[in-house]
Structures are given as structure tokens and as C-alpha cells.
Amino acid sequence: MWSVEDDHNNYKPKIVAGEAAGYVLEDVPHLSDYIPHLPFVICTRQYFVNNGDTVTQKIVLHKNSPRGTHFRRAGPRQKVYFESDEVLACIVTCGGLCPGTNTLIRELVCGLYYMYGVSSVLGIEGGYRGFYSKNTISLTPKVVDDIHKRGGTFIGTSPGGHDTLKIVDSIQDRGINHVYIIGGDGTQKGASVIFEEIRRRGLKVSVAGIPKTVDNDIPVIDKSFGFDTSVEEAQRAINAAHVEAESFENGVGVVKLMGRYSGFIAMYATLASRDVDCCLIPESPFYLEGPGGLFEYIRKRLKENGHMVIVIAEGAGQEVLTENMHNIMDQQDASGNKFVQDVVAHG
Ligand SMILES: Nc1ncnc2c1ncn2[C@@H]1O[C@H](COP(=O)(O)OP(=O)(O)O)[C@@H](O)[C@H]1O
């Protein structure tokens, strides 16, 4: 009988020698570990990214056009720079929440432990400010075992609080040499400044920025974690609005979804639900009055169908707001993000 406890105590990373040498990527118990003479064996393949591998920004190129921008490809390298026992890693989560953050924390801790033999991982509590204002927590596979079943972030987050010198002092004083930073665009700007300060001080410290955005608005990756869950949840709201709108004569259901600068959640939820008559997103400006305006379209749909559902992404329609409201829009939150106005409330 196998238990998590046994696994933690007896674990040794599986390293394969020879031509295809390296770590086995996913080290989970296999049926063949318990029943040795199985008629067939499924092997977990070893996998490395070559140092020269890149991901092109544009997939389609014309025959004689320039090669364009290439990004270095992420993934496990055959040559590992740090010895396992010299690594002291830390993980910090900053900015807004996103479904899947705890899964990511768990996989980082377990991946470092089981695939690279790294057992010292610290959690920085409460975002960037946690580096200099709080104690750290020790993250082991046992501690993070079931955190992926909970929402939010296990180690907490906060807006603001980025003090580069204090953060790098803390990294240096604690002897941390791997810094994993999970967060959105603001967080990654912060990570870049931390990296520059580390380089300026000549420290042997790796900084890894892990993009987190519920909005899926990063062009070079296929899909950001948390996006699917958001689209799934959004459809429930759309469904409820549709039921309500349909029950009344000229009923209009309005669903406001996340998306300060990006309409991916609104668009995908709209495409999936098929109950939406109009989807408004920040990337597509619109106007209210006159021919081709939103009001004209609403009147037309109500006449045709007797009810309608409008989906609006949070930042859509900023251009239809009055000058007065623009004064409020110049204000910023603790992280320096401009406030967007609620077009639904002002509609
Ligand atoms: N330009 C910047 N330089 C340094 N730190 C920044 C910058 N912008 C934001 N940050 C920091 O990044 C963290 C998260 O930013 P925020 O905008 O709240 O969330 P997100 O990372 O989701 O965009 C905050 O602690 C904030 O202080």
C-alpha cells in the first residue's frame, strides 16, 4: 500500500543514464512498480528543450520576409545550472487573483522537489511587500498537497508595496537564489526591476516571471491558466440573465464580465453560450445614439425577439463616458493602474 507520507520520506529523483540521459519528467507511481511482469509497459518519455529553441511571434511568414521576433522557448534544459542542495527557492504571488494559482504553487514545489531534488522552498506571504514585512513559510510537497482544490492563493497577495531595494536586500539576506514570481503585467514589470537590481549587485540568483492573467491577453502563449474557468463561470451568469430576460416582455439581461483592457472572456463566453445578442469589448469602440448606434440595435432586437442579452466586458465603452467621469478615471489604484469607469452603472 502506497501513501503520500511514504513517498515524501523515500523519494529519490529517477535519473536515467546513457544517450537519452536526464530526469523523468512526471514521476508518479506506475502500475509496473507493483506488478513487475505486466504484458506491456508504458514509459514516461524524457523531454528537454534545446538551448537554441525559439517560439516565433508570428506563425505565418511570407517567403522572403524577415524572420521577425523570436522568443526563447521555456522548458526543462538538459544542463542544470544549480546543484540541488545549494538551491533556496522562493515563490511570491502578486496582483489580482486567478483560478489555478494554487495549482501552480503546488506544481512548482512538487516539481522542484521530485524532479530536481530541491527541498528548500519558501513562500513569501502577501505579495511583494511580504519580502520585507513578513516571515516566510516553508513550502513542502506535504504542505501544498491539496491546495489546488482551494481558490485564491495559498500564500496571499496584495496590490502595491513594490520596494526594489528592500526586496533585493531580503533576497540577499535570506540567501535565496531562485525567485519565482507569479502575477500579471504589473507584477512582471516589478520582476524585471528586481532582476536588474540583482544583476547590478552581481548576485547568483535566477528570477522567473510566471505570467498570470485571467484575461488570456498574452500573445506568445497558447492560453493563460484560469481563462477556461472564467469563461465557464461567465456562461452561468449569461444563462441566468437569459432566463430572466426571456421571462419578461422586452426584457434585457445585462452581464458585466471581467476584462479591463481585453475582451477575450466576454467573447469566448458569448461564442460558447449562443444566448447573447450583443457583446461589447474594450478593443471595439461603440456609440449609443443615431444610426448604427447601440440603442438602435437594442430597439431592433427587442422588436424582432421580445428580449435580449447584452454582455459587456468591464472596460468596454470608456469612450462614451462624459468629461466629468474622465477626472475620476485619471485616478490610480495602489499598484498604479488607472481606474476604469463602470459603464453599466452609468448607463
Ligand atoms: N511598473 C512597476 N514597477 C514595479 N512594480 C510594479 C509596477 N507595476 C506594478 N508593480 C507591482 O506589481 C504588483 C502587482 O501589480 P498589479 O497591477 O496590482 O497586478 P497585476 O500583476 O495583476 O497586473 C504590485 O505589488 C505593484 O506594486
Ligand SMILES: O=P(O)(O)OC[C@H]1O[C@](O)(COP(=O)(O)O)[C@@H](O)[C@@H]1O
Ligand atoms: O478589480 P481589480 O481587482 O482591479 O481587477 C479587475 C480587473 O483585473 C482583471 O481581472 C485582469 O487581471 P489579470 O490580467 O492580472 O488577471 C481584469 O479582467 C479586470 O477587469
